[in-house]
Amino acid sequence: MYRALRYIGPVGLGATSPQLFRAENDCGDVKVCVVKLSTNRLGTKVLVNELLAAQFGEWLKLCFPPGGLIHLSPELLKGSRRLTAAAVPSGWHFGCEYLQGVRYVDKYDLHRVVNKEQMAGVMLFDHLFHNPDRTENRKNLLIRRERSGYKLYAIDNSHLFRRGKWTINKLKELVDTITINHRRSYGVLLKYYLKPEQLFNYAAAVKAIGDDKLARFMDGIPEEWLPDGTERQALHEFLLARRDKADWVAEKLSRLIPNVHQGSDMD
Template identity: 70%
Template sequence: MFRALEYLGPVGLGATSPQLFRAETAGGERKVCVVKLSANRLGYKVLVNELLAARFGQWLTLCFPAGGIIEIPAEVMKKSRRLTAAGVKPGLHFGCEYLSRAGYVNKYNLHRATNKEQMAGVMLFDHLFHNPDRTINRKNLLIRRERDGYKLYAIDNSHLFRRGKWTIGMLRELTDTITINHRRSYGVLLKYYLHSAQFLQYAKKVTEIPRELFSQFVQDIPREWLPEQEERQALLEYITARSDKAYWVAEKLSELIPDINRRSNIH
């Protein structure tokens, strides 16, 4: 949970018009956060998607920037003419840590990353929860030089379940399907770097998440973001059913690895 302290301005990119805020964590640490506001043009479900991704990312140790609910107090909102004019209301929004000095991933810098194995988890997550946007939008994979080398980060989970504005019917249609995405960076990772064992390792992590925790994930969604109980129940059923398919998805991804020695762990 973050608490906004100061509005810094627009990020300048993205369909959801993300904004920058200086914020404080529950532990008192100050950070700059990228915030998706409840007033974004895709609606509240974008925030639902982001919050669910943040929860899964924490449990699976994915390379997502730290994120969660951010409270924007009325006194912070009132100081910004831009936000006031846009009709943004104080309350609960979604925020994640801003990654300064990061660049976009491409075929020329991907090899530098020291945490490429984490992308097996990101790819598994994207295929479990139908997020095609990671490679359609080339700006959703970042690389940043840090003390221990270059590190990859996967950002923007607003398009889970194929799009921000999902419905109960869409969730049910997606429960038993898979659409393999091996474009751009994903194709390079499969061709040169990732191993079947890495996909299976993350599949194991998914199956080891206590299933009662999924209920907590859904309960933690602010009521104003998802007021309909029927939608909450459908979402719970969907993430539970999809998580039970983790090994199936891992094997489908592993079959795309051209090097037989790196996909020899398929059962």
Template identity: 70%
Template sequence: MFRAVEYIGPVGLGATSPQLFRAQTTNGETKVCVVKLSINRLGSKVLVNELLAARFGDWLKLCFPPGGIIHIPPEVINTSKRLVASGTLPGRHFACEYLKGAGYVTKYNLHRAINKEQMAGVMLFDHLFHNPDRTENRRNLLVRKERDGYKLYAIDNSHLFRRGKWTIDMLAKLADNITINHRRAYGVLLKYYLKPIDLFAYAHTIKNIPDVDLSHLLESIPEEWLPDMAERQALLEFLIARRDKADWVAGQVAGLIPDINRSAKID
């Protein structure tokens, strides 16, 4: 999806040490991208998690920044002493578009967003894939002023499966579980803005993702990110199990909405 053409430098903080690159898309556009390298200290499964999220973001039309695999050629790496010293390898890494001008979501600006209903899909995704980091880390929900108004964006899906570095045993234990998250922005959204129908509409879309699409998702993961075939099979089985529980998960989250007959949003 992307090909790096220039290294810009590190961006922000975080366990995965994200980096900024200028990149070209397959249709020739130039974008600034936030890149997670395969050598990040949490390991290459972080990239697997991010690619999984990007695909679900496409299927569900979530407010995730567009993302996918980025190829970093050796000539780009060799222009940076930082990249060379860190042992960055040429090849495939994960990138998403950098959201210039975005700020963090707070209780003072959340109400301005025109796409709050999309957060129902993000919340359902986070509960399906055990991502507590969206509210534990205040920097993972952004708002940006655009032509048609303020829009919310959910970023950083590295900590899926509770902490990112999952195992086959962890996936098996998480397949039938749910931990409800209604902290910070999620609590505000549930209390004032979202309706059960918002959650169940996304659940309906998830339930209709065919097995073959999930299999293709697993096949699209670079071999060097996830070389263990048993782990690939366990992840596929987890995706199928969670897809089939989408209505149940949506119901658990919808149960936190105090007024299920809410007819209008408060702005």
């Protein structure tokens, strides 16, 4: 969780009009956070989607920027004319840590990336929760040069369930389906760099997520983000069902990995 300390201004990109805040996390560290407000034009379900991704990112050790609930106090809001004019409410919003020094990735960058294996987990996550936006929007995969080498980061999980504003009927429609995404960077990763065992290792980690963990996650979603109890129950049931289908999703993805490098040491 984070506590907003100071408003910086708009990011300037994105359908949800994200904003930048300086914030303090639970450890007392001060970070710059990209914040999606509960008043964003796509609605509060995109915040639920982002919180879901942040939690799975933590459980699976994916290359998502750290994120979670961020609290905006009435005092902070009163200090900003922009936020006051926009009628931003105090309370809980979603924030993730801002990444400095990044650029958009293209397929020619992938050979130098040191954390390609993590992308097996990101791809599994995207297919479990029907997120086509990672490749449809080329701004959702970033690369940054770090001490260990070039590292990929996956950002923006607003459009889970094929669109941010899901319904109970949409969840029921999607629970037993999969649409394989092998466009752009995903196709290159599957063709040249990933191995089936990497996908299945992440699938095993997903299946190891206990019912109690998923129940606690659901309990942690702010009431004002998802006030309808039947929608909460439908989402909970969807998470349980998709968790148990992780091997099936991994198997579908692994079919796109050529036999020529399935057992190789290519990195």
